[in-house]
Amino acid sequence: MSNRSVAVLKANITRNLRIDWKYKLNFITDLAWLAVDVITFLFLGQVVASSGIENFLYGETLKEFLVVGVIYWVIFTRAYKDGVSVIPNEAALGALGFIITNEVSLSDLITGQFSSSTIKTSITLIVFVLPIIGFLSFTNILQPLKITPITILLTLVIFIISWVFMLGITIIASTLNVIFKKSGPLTFLLSYLLTMLSGYFFPLEVLRDFGLGAIEYLLYFIPTTGMLYSLRSMLIFGDSRPLGEYYYDFGLILATIIIDGIIAIIVLFLALYVMRRITRKAAYSGTLEFY
């Protein structure tokens, strides 16, 4: 990364955080949205757990399964949404001409926005949400998560890999904005699809019960799926899970981290390349300025 890119990134993060600070109502709205998600899934988990369904995969830990999913995705959905809005927002400000003629990379702008959104959501999670989760665990409403030095370290690695992958996806989705203009619904679909395929709403292991085990294994090659699965397994069951055919251990998690990490990096580099090509092509077609 060049010094120029670092300066652009820093300038964007600073500006975006300044703007966010001046729109405090948006911050409160985001927090309320997250609270509604957590409460809804807590209820859903409780209802399923107390319904007495036998042999259900996550059994009495469904609440934890869902809450970990919410916390994982809240960071990336907000960053993705803000990231794909960068080009339309800059176009609305009439800044694209300035950006292009000053050799500022659109990928750097998107990365800046993605980073500031991640910072904002992470602060929200750390300051407001995690203490509440801790309180719920203390009062036995939630089963305590398996927090050890190794799970904390792996959690960080998991978030970094997911962040890299989602940044790549955000940049690729933004190229759709350059090509198709009003591509909001398409970019929303892409993000929703990734959320669904990550097993946000249900454990992917149930696919085996429908004879779709091969698809389940393929889905783990999507970094957000593999990483969320690893995160949930680790935080809910600890270093290994004695569940017969669903057995896993840290070895399996590490293998998933390495493979999905490589995939995430490839996706990011591919995204940067595609964005550079599309931006250059847009200078011929005029599509950026015609926004």
Added chain:
Amino acid sequence: MSNVGDREVIVKDVHKYFGKKHVLKGISFHLPDEENLAIIGPNGSGKTTLLRTLASIYLPDKGSIQIGRYDLVTQTREARSLLSYVSPNLSFHKKLTLRETLDYFSSLQGVSWHDQDDLMDKVDLSKMLDSPIEGFSEGQKAMTRFVIALMKKPKILVLDEITATLDVKKKESVIQYIYDLDKKRGLTILLIDHDPSVVDRLCEKLLLMTRDGKVMDYGDTHEIIKQIPYAFDIKVVPNPSIDVNKFVQELGFPYRTMGQLVQLYAETKDEVDEITSELLRRKWKGKEGQEILEFNVSALSMEDIYWHYLLLLNIPIEDRTKGESVGKFS
């Protein structure tokens, strides 16, 4: 190539298409080091597309553009390092202060904005540093754009109607500042502006474009403008029931008609007074005999100069234009 100056612009047979639309058709000109160029032409002639192509927002589909020693297509990054583009469309986050806005735009360019203190003082922006942009007038926003464009000390300045939203005092400050800067630093300026006084003061060269995206003429600005004797135009909307030809002949001043609109031209303020007195008399003749509905007086625009220049060159205007621009001069 090595003999080419840093501020020289050489354009050879440039074509630009947007889809099937052929917007620029073989534009060529050579702007020597430190000379300034204004592009004029009717609406739809491609002057904005040409300016944006020179600014590297668009790249030419055919032909070449050399900015200083660099080819705009193959050495885009280097060419862009020489130029700054000021667009009237650039706006700012309204909640940020001027200081925060300048911090951001200077970081994007990798420069400091503090070198612009002199200009900021001249245009009264220094005292606004901690004010949010949402309280700024259009003129102050235009000045902010200009300050941002000068931060990186460009050798070539591309200005797209930057004075359009400025009041007379600010326009004068900006033009004088650009003029002094040009003399001091030896800039090359490429611009579009509707005000002949701006063009005449800043630009040695004038590029006139035809309606279909070609170069009609390229020459010395002062020579071209001084051939147009008029300084004012009076736009008149006559009552549709009157004979426009008879009306303009009775007035006895040079004119151009565009559909129902009549444009009268005056050389001096005395002539403007004479015309407006006559127009007022005809406007208030009584409801039955009212010959004109409304009129307004303004300084001659670059478009008017363009049309007069066509006439001087004996170019049949009707052949060059379509629709609303069809007109004739007395």
